[in-house]
Amino acid sequence: MSEFSLTLNEDQQQIQKWVHDFAESVVRPAAEEWDEKEEFPWPIVEEAAKIGLYSFDFFAQSSLGDPSGLTLPVALEELFWGDAGIGLAIFGSGLAAAGIAGTGTPEQVMEWVPQCFGTADQIQLGAFCVSEPDAGSDVSSLKTRAVYDEANDEWVLNGTKAWITNGGIADVHVVVAAVDPALKGRGQASFIVPPGTKGISQGQKYKKHGIRASHTAEVVLDDVRVPGSLLLGGKEKLDEKLARARDQQKTGAKQPAMATFEATRPAVAAMAIGIARAAYEYALDYAKERRAFGKAIIENQAISFMLADMATEIDAARLLVHRAAWLSRNGGYTNAEGSMSKLKAGRVAVWATERAIQILGGYGYTREYPVERFHRDAKIYDIFEGTEQIQQLVIARAISGLRVE
Numbered sequence: 001m002s003e004f005s006l007t008l009n010e011d012q013q014q015i016q017k018w019v020h021d022f023a024e025s026v027v028r029p030a031a032e033e034w035d036e037k038e039e040f041p042w043p044i045v046e047e048a049a050k051i052g053l054y055s056f057d058f059f060a061q062s063s064l065g066d067p068s069g070l071t072l073p074v075a076l077e078e079l080f081w082g083d084a085g086i087g088l089a090i091f092g093s094g095l096a097a098a099g100i101a102g103t104g105t106p107e108q109v110m111e112w113v114p115q116c117f118g119t120a121d122q123i124q125l126g127a128f129c130v131s132e133p134d135a136g137s138d139v140s141s142l143k144t145r146a147v148y149d150e151a152n153d154e155w156v157l158n159g160t161k162a163w164i165t166n167g168g169i170a171d172v173h174v175v176v177a178a179v180d181p182a183l184k185g186r187g188q189a190s191f192i193v194p195p196g197t198k199g200i201s202q203g204q205k206y207k208k209h210g211i212r213a214s215h216t217a218e219v220v221l222d223d224v225r226v227p228g229s230l231l232l233g234g235k236e237k238l239d240e241k242l243a244r245a246r247d248q249q250k251t252g253a254k255q256p257a258m259a260t261f262e263a264t265r266p267a268v269a270a271m272a273i274g275i276a277r278a279a280y281e282y283a284l285d286y287a288k289e290r291r292a293f294g295k296a297i298i299e300n301q302a303i304s305f306m307l308a309d310m311a312t313e314i315d316a317a318r319l320l321v322h323r324a325a326w327l328s329r330n331g332g333y334t335n336a337e338g339s340m341s342k343l344k345a346g347r348v349a350v351w352a353t354e355r356a357i358q359i360l361g362g363y364g365y366t367r368e369y370p371v372e373r374f375h376r377d378a379k380i381y382d383i384f385e386g387t388e389q390i391q392q393l394v395i396a397r398a399i400s401g402l403r404v405e
Helices: 010-037 041-048 056-064 071-082 086-090 094-101 104-111 181-187 235-246 254-291 301-327 339-366 370-382 388-400
Strands: 126-129 145-149 154-165 172-178 186-195 200-205 216-227
Touching: 010 071, 010 086, 010 370, 041 086, 041 145, 056 071, 056 094, 071 086, 071 254, 071 301, 086 145, 086 186, 086 254, 086 370, 094 126, 094 172, 094 186, 094 254, 126 154, 154 172, 154 186, 172 216, 181 186, 181 235, 186 216, 254 339, 254 370, 301 339, 339 370, 339 388
Parallel strands: 126 172
Antiparallel strands: 145 154, 145 172, 154 216, 172 186, 200 216
């Protein structure tokens, strides 16, 4: 077990500076352009791949190989300080990789996680496909079906996935589907859909309020056939889980989607903190320079107290994230700490970016200044990978020990 420390080790400090320098020199200067274009920022992802930031090696080092759990949140905060849309374009594949790593066999992990990233010379993308048009927060009600064709040892997938990061443009799609709909969440499994598989296509691409450089679209599955070997975890394990569920026994296994989201919540929360910190730092610099009534506006309590609250809330959220990230690698959550970190960080990001606009006044409401983009980007952190209300529900169940509905 790793000891919990508030001080980053030397390697983590070096990674923090490395990612910050990339965010400052490459990501920030390109942020406005790709937000306006609303296109996937291939040139920026290529730059990230060249330095090894977009790579299987970095994913493994920062996520799978870090006993403290802090390296990935630290890196994500710095990258998303640069820009959230571009940051999600760079790290969106990590969710698919986490889905495979969380429920796959060791052989599946070693074969397919690297393919979510490709190489610096041939970049590949991954997509984690859970949500559906009528099943967002309620992941137990997925309509996408997976039917086993025993004669050919293949699974046949049919359905439509919604709100999928990298959906349709990814090389590797990880799809969560219902094998036995009557069992709801306990009757689901995850499947790898390899590059070039027939029957998988992109549906509508969403025009979003924020994180516009990140590609978000529907994924349509029309008689998609995947080999039996691409059922994550294997058929024997799935059959045992389904048999226990049908006998109304506790399976001990989480829904595939929820297991992935639970593991990634501190990382997603760290993204939100990066946005909040960017807004706070911009507003702080502005308040020192902007003069009104003969003095810098930061000399007015109305402004300085807002900034004091922003600094305090951001630090508080970061501490929750670091605690949750450490716990996720050292014994697990005891009181829904992952959800606590995501809930707090999302709220702080939305609030802090709104305060930044207030400090800049009319200028903050224009696109000439980045704080309006920070605000648009922040809102999704109250929504995706578990809404604010879903996090509250998870926490309420944890602290009460009851099935709060």
